[in-house]
Amino acid sequence: MNHGEIRARHYATGQPVALTWHQGVIQSVHPAAQTGDADTWIAPALVDLQVNGFAGVDFQQDDLTVEHLLTAARGLRAAGCTRFLLTLITDEWPRLIRRLKQLRELRATSPELRRAIAGWHLEGPFLSAEPGYCGAHDPDLMLDPTPDHVRELRAITGTDPLLLTLAPERNGAVEAVALASSLGIKVSLGHTNASAALLQAAVQAGATGFTHLGNACPQLLDRHDNILWRVLDTPGLTVSLVCDGIHVAPGLFRIIHRLLGAGSIFYVTDAMAAAGSPPGRYALGSSELEVGADGIVRRPGQSNFAGSALRPIDGVMRAARRLARPWREVWDGFSVRPARWMGWPTGLDVGAPADFCLLKATPAGDVRELNVFVAGEQPA
Numbered sequence: 001m002n003h004g005e006i007r008a009r010h011y012a013t014g015q016p017v018a019l020t021w022h023q024g025v026i027q028s029v030h031p032a033a034q035t036g037d038a039d040t041w042i043a044p045a046l047v048d049l050q051v052n053g054f055a056g057v058d059f060q061q062d063d064l065t066v067e068h069l070l071t072a073a074r075g076l077r078a079a080g081c082t083r084f085l086l087t088l089i090t091d092e093w094p095r096l097i098r099r100l101k102q103l104r105e106l107r108a109t110s111p112e113l114r115r116a117i118a119g120w121h122l123e124g125p126f127l128s129a130e131p132g133y134c135g136a137h138d139p140d141l142m143l144d145p146t147p148d149h150v151r152e153l154r155a156i157t158g159t160d161p162l163l164l165t166l167a168p169e170r171n172g173a174v175e176a177v178a179l180a181s182s183l184g185i186k187v188s189l190g191h192t193n194a195s196a197a198l199l200q201a202a203v204q205a206g207a208t209g210f211t212h213l214g215n216a217c218p219q220l221l222d223r224h225d226n227i228l229w230r231v232l233d234t235p236g237l238t239v240s241l242v243c244d245g246i247h248v249a250p251g252l253f254r255i256i257h258r259l260l261g262a263g264s265i266f267y268v269t270d271a272m273a274a275a276g277s278p279p280g281r282y283a284l285g286s287s288e289l290e291v292g293a294d295g296i297v298r299r300p301g302q303s304n305f306a307g308s309a310l311r312p313i314d315g316v317m318r319a320a321r322r323l324a325r326p327w328r329e330v331w332d333g334f335s336v337r338p339a340r341w342m343g344w345p346t347g348l349d350v351g352a353p354a355d356f357c358l359l360k361a362t363p364a365g366d367v368r369e370l371n372v373f374v375a376g377e378q379p380a
């Protein structure tokens with residue numbers, strides 16, 4: 001079926017609408033006299049710009065197959081997310097490059113994967129090696145970025161969307177931001193203890209984001225001057241937040257929203273293989289991580305968080321609960337805003353992909369039913 005119509009209540013307006021699509025693209029959205037079911041909402045599908053693995057599949061492994069990637073993509077889709085950036089974390093540069101090439105080749109063989117894996121997020125290896133700031137990444141493998149690194153990344157990924165998270169205090173990083181931006185690579189700052197002046201220099205060079213603010217920093221920070229204050233005091237950055245309700249303390253989560261406004265915030269899961277799977281031990285690259293009954297991902301025996309086991313649909317509902325807002329009001333933070341920040345068509349608008357969620361949920365965010373459509377179709 002390459003065209004169709006669906007009636008439901010529009011998540012933003014609350015009004016019944018009839019939405020039509022043709023060849024995977026939304027063609028019209030009109031008010032409708034009634035919907036098939038007054039309890040069913042329609043909302044754009046979720047978009048996650050930071051996914052390290054999902055449904056038992058770790059994207060950092062070298063023996064992945066198309067089937068593995070489909071398992072992860074379908075797990076994400078069942079959790080409301082139809083487009084994501086496959087995220088690779090710090091590793092030896094040649095291995096990272098090989099991995100990226102292999103993943104790109106796998107993706108190319110499957111239309112389903114080409115649609116789901118919207119592009120790539122390279123988080124590392126140009127990050128701070130300082131304890132706390134390096135997070136779950138191996139500090140021994142971190143590097144200073146060179147123009148050759150940036151050009152190699154662009155050459156491998158062609159015109160695919162590419163997001164690069166780097167720490168501006170690395171030697172050559174500000175120049176790398178400028179070069180990356182000129183090549184159409186989106187740059188986000190993160191895993192960093194950069195000074196205010198360096199953050200500003202990176203923004204002037206073209207950086208527009210800050211990756212998972214409130215994480216990848218030590219548990220104890222200087223009350224007068226720390227990376228949180230500096231980022232919050234730097235205009236021009238859109239920040240991502242891990243919205244599991246655990247990575248960012250509830251009060252800080254609300255304060256960041258009050259300070260920056262929702263328009264400068266989007267949500268990510270930063271999910272690893274354990275997401276969508278039961279508690280236990282899972283790989284993230286060469287590390288083994290443990291997911292407790294509390295759903296928190298840690299290095300065994302340590303207290304620092306490392307990635308999340310969050311499903312996107314649960315993330316948006318948890319964000320709503322933390323903000324004490326109806327889920328319909330925060331939904332854009334995990335759908336329209338990350339997509340728009342990447343420059344992708346989005347929303348329940350004419351010309352956007354007909355990727356949407358039909359859901360029944362209480363105002364408090366208990367999801368009773370979730371059906372996810374990709375290009376107007378509901379895959380089996």
Ligand SMILES: [Zn+2]
Pocket residue numbers: 123135191212216
């Ligand atoms: Zn990180």
